[in-house]
Amino acid sequence: PRRRVNPGFQGQLKLYEAMGCAVDTSSVLYKRYRLEMLSERFSEPQDLPREVFAVDPTTVCQTLNTEVLYRCRKCRRALFRSSSILSHTEGIGPTAFAHKRITDSARLSGNGQEKCTSYFIEPVQWMEPALLGVMEGQLLCPKCTSKLGSFSWRGDQCSCGRWVTPAFQIHKSRVDEVRTLPVGNFQTAKT
Numbered sequence: 016p017r018r019r020v021n022p023g024f025q026g027q028l029k030l031y032e033a034m035g036c037a038v039d040t041s042s043v044l045y046k047r048y049r050l051e052m053l054s055e056r057f058s059e060p061q062d063l064p065r066e067v068f069a070v071d072p073t074t075v076c077q078t079l080n081t082e083v084l085y086r087c088r089k090c091r092r093a094l095f096r097s098s099s100i101l102s103h104t105e106g107i108g109p110t111a112f113a114h115k116r117i118t119d120s121a122r123l124s125g126n127g128q129e130k131c132t133s134y135f136i137e138p139v140q141w142m143e144p145a146l147l148g149v150m151e152g153q154l155l156c157p158k159c160t161s162k163l164g165s166f167s168w169r170g171d172q173c174s175c176g177r178w179v180t181p182a183f184q185i186h187k188s189r190v191d192e193v194r195t196l197p198v199g200n201f202q203t204a205k206t
Contacts, residue, residue: 071140090159130175
């Protein structure tokens with residue numbers, strides 16, 4: 016009889032190889048894999064493992080490093096760090112939305128404009144109350160409650176056309192980047 020390697024195990028081996036034959040829990044690949052496994056296991060997440068959540072940037076001392084901090088554009092509350100962004104390969108653009116009605120002007124709007132209008136991130140501690148017991152919903156600023164984006168354990172489509180599962184989506188227009196300068200203790204905000 017012919018034997019086959021379990022495709023799930025094969026996927027784990029490929030992930031292990033891509034991480035340099037070591038388990039790197041800070042790797043985007045590892046974080047995405049862990050979230051995908053969680054989304055398959057839960058029909059309605061009632062209890063999520065602590066390690067799934069990135070530390071709330073307001074609870075950690077600001078250290079001088081190259082990480083970018085993202086804040087609510089309305090109230091300036093720190094929301095997440097660049098290390099929480101789970102990048103994805105760019106989708107095929109408007110043709111990926113063929114199931115929806117797209118106007119010709121929308122189809123032609125690729126004039127140097129950024130294709131991804133959102134950040135897809137790992138869950139952050141402040142999101143926990145919103146995520147428990149529901150499959151999808153809105154992500155609101157924990158300080159001023161302005162809408163930042165949405166989440167779906169089933170996944171969602173990025174503006175570039177790529178399907179991301181699960182999706183914790185923050186609209187770029189709702190946050191500001193704050194970069195720490197290497198000299199002194201000054202910060203500069205990119206708007």
